[in-house]
Amino acid sequence: MAQGAPVWITRARPGAEATAARVVALGFTPILDPLLEVAPLDVAIDLSGVAALAFTSANGAQAFARLTQERDLPVFTVGHATARAATEAGFARVSSADGDVEDLARLIAGAVTGPVLWAGAREPAGDLVALLRERGVEAQGVAVYETLDRAPSDQTLARLNAPLTALVHSPRAARRLAAILRERPAPALRVLCLSEAVAAPLRALNEPGPVACAPRPDESSLLALLTA
The missing domain is CATH 3.40.50.10090 (Rossmann fold)
Structure with a gap:
């Protein structure tokens, strides 16, 4: 070019x-x-028993951070951009899979023993929760934003x-x-x-x-x- x-x-x-x-x-x-445009969702965040957080997009990390003051849980992200967004939002313990959703699932399965909460889009491109459950990880998801055309x-x-x-x-x-x-x-x-x-x-x-x-x-x- x-x-x-x-x-x-x-x-x-x-x-x-x-x-x-x-x-x-x-x-x-x-x-x-x-x-596309991103619209944050106003939802309640329940972190009872959650051992770690997972984000598959920077938008997810940013939207989640607006809904709760919790910053102490370890965070796992799909790549560098999402990790940077989580760090900028105040999370101190951030690990990146530097890959795709399957790479993230493998990283979490090898590092976390307790329940994982994924926060992301209402219609995500990949199903991290299902991938984690297939690997024996207790996981749940919450939609914190939606993407509109x-x-x-x-x-x-x-x-x-x-x-x-x-x-x-x-x-x-x-x-x-x-x-x-x-x-x-x-x-x-x-x-x-x-x-x-x-x-x-x-x-x-x-x-x-x-x-x-x-x-x-x-x-x-x-x-x-x-x-x-």
Whole structure:
């Protein structure tokens, strides 16, 4: 990609702003127009008997932190970005699986002996609770936020007529983008996805244009594709 080329950031805020800053640092021009938005849920948090917390997204860590003052329990996260969000929220004991949900389940199963509480989206991309229970770990989940679809601007849609790169971080955003491309094909669009699971809805299109996946499910690996 040429320096200064436009990069469409489809993930929800507030993570979108951090991604935009990294895109600028790489010499590209971010188009900050998310396909999703995050809405926190007002729920009661019961930590009775809980031995550890698990987060599979930065949004989950941030939303959970707004609902309780508890910061002493050990925290297990799926990757670096989620671990950073948990640390910034005040949790002192944070361990990252540096991978996907299955990696996180393995990490927790090998480190925790008591009940685990997962906090995340109303419709999560992966079922950590089920994976933990399969490994004999007592686990429960609580939805602390929901993700809603968001329509991109007309200006962004007009850019689909020219070469453009889109960053896609989640299966939900990929499904949203796939729905848009069914109505408005964009053969010049290059799509960079966080993982194969994210790419699946886009690969299902007849002509989605070039779709590439990060070698590891973390944003640094995803952004490295911009200069590949």
